[in-house]
Amino acid sequence: MQQPKLKSKVRCTDRDIGEVTKVVLDPLSHEISHIVVSMNGSGERQVGMGHVQAVMEDLVELRAPSSDIAALPPFRRDDYVTTHEVEISHLEDDLHVTPGEVLVPFPALEKDVKRRTFFMNFTHVIGFLIGLPMAYPILRFLMKPMYMPFDNEWLQVGNVSKIKQDDLGVQFQYKKKVKEAYMPESEVEKSVWVLKASSEVRDKVYQGKDQEFRDAFGKLIWTNKKDFPYIAFSGKCPHLGCAFKWRQHKTLGQVFLCPCHLSIYDASGKVLDGPAPRALDALPIRVSASGEVEVVDMEFKAGVKSQIRIV
Ligand code: FES
Known part of the structure; x- marks a missing residue:
């Protein structure tokens, strides 16, 4: 199948729903695993290539109705990095797309812990330490199976x-x-x-x-x-x-x-x-x-x- 292009129109079984704004790659095979579709003003959805029926010059046809695509979770940009931030060379050339618009998954474990989250967790730890002497006998009983x-x-x-x-x-x-x-x-x-x-x-x-x-x-x-x-x-x-x-x-x-x-x-x-x-x-x-x-x-x-x- 032809590779979907940026700015191609996206059509569901019942109507046009928007256009391709980004593509997501499998980091090893370098195949497109998802397209990101801007839904005519109602946010972006990440659509797996399994939904794609056909790819034409400026059109991507999906095999699902627009209601199914709208029900997909909104696209989360923070879950991805661009191919500039990881080493996958010459990729944009191969795919004929604009640099910066090809994404690969960003490992959840490497995302920064937000400052606010840090202080919230810190407060919980202090509370836990204060309460620990009182809770210790109960914890010891409850955690016995772990040993x-x-x-x-x-x-x-x-x-x-x-x-x-x-x-x-x-x-x-x-x-x-x-x-x-x-x-x-x-x-x-x-x-x-x-x-x-x-x-x-x-x-x-x-x-x-x-x-x-x-x-x-x-x-x-x-x-x-x-x-x-x-x-x-x-x-x-x-x-x-x-x-x-x-x-x-x-x-x-x-x-x-x-x-x-x-x-x-x-x-x-x-x-x-x-x-x-x-x-x-x-x-x-x-x-x-x-x-x-x-x-x-x-x-x-x-x-x-x-x-x-x-x-
Ligand atoms: S490479 Fe496998 S968990 Fe990091």
């Missing part, structure tokens, strides 16, 4: 038949029951990335040694054997814990990419680029005779070089 030993239960996440090719990241999603402090038990959606690794990738992961997993008291929980073909990586980026994806990179080939701050890892989990302080976290994995993949769901402290288990 329970780690849960080393094996969780079934899917079948290896889902993996069609070696050295290809495949996401397995699963649900896990969690109980936090005094809150009632709830179910959270989690994911791991599983690879059927070639011997080259396994060599990079294990570097000739089996990988042992131990509990807080040093007791051995499990050993991932260096010859076992399946490898599971925690679904959380070791930088600040965002979810990452398996994507095609223009020059590096297929990689794990974290969109939050653009950390890039190869199939063995090794950091190729970005701020990640360590490789992806491998998890204990085993596969039953019928091909069911099981992992121990572990989480590790983000943002630090060494692997420190927290869940």
Whole structure:
């Protein structure tokens, strides 16, 4: 499909609704993921390319009625940076648009804490410290479950038949029951990335040694054997814990990419680029005779070089 252009008219199934004022890019593929539409005086909406039916010279046709587009949340400029502020070279040339009007997502974790928010939080902290001695016995009772030993239960996440090719990241999603402090038990959606690794990738992961997993008291929980073909990586980026994806990179080939701050890892989990302080976290994995993949769901402290288990 042709790329949408700035100032193109935007037409819904029932009427014209405005024009394209900006485009939003996927930072890795450099494809347009959204257009920003100025709605004839009623603000801007960010419209995913999934809504686009056809792109013509000066017209973008949507496959939704205007009421659906108007119901989308207003476009928030603060959630994005222009391509001048991140390194994506020659982009405006490729897309034939005006510099400054091509945006890429701005990681929420890097946004400035506003001064007013800072003072508000500061006041809350002072109040909390004053009240702490009175609240301590109650807190100790309520927080007892937080100091329970780690849960080393094996969780079934899917079948290896889902993996069609070696050295290809495949996401397995699963649900896990969690109980936090005094809150009632709830179910959270989690994911791991599983690879059927070639011997080259396994060599990079294990570097000739089996990988042992131990509990807080040093007791051995499990050993991932260096010859076992399946490898599971925690679904959380070791930088600040965002979810990452398996994507095609223009020059590096297929990689794990974290969109939050653009950390890039190869199939063995090794950091190729970005701020990640360590490789992806491998998890204990085993596969039953019928091909069911099981992992121990572990989480590790983000943002630090060494692997420190927290869940
Ligand atoms: S969370 Fe920052 S790069 Fe992944």
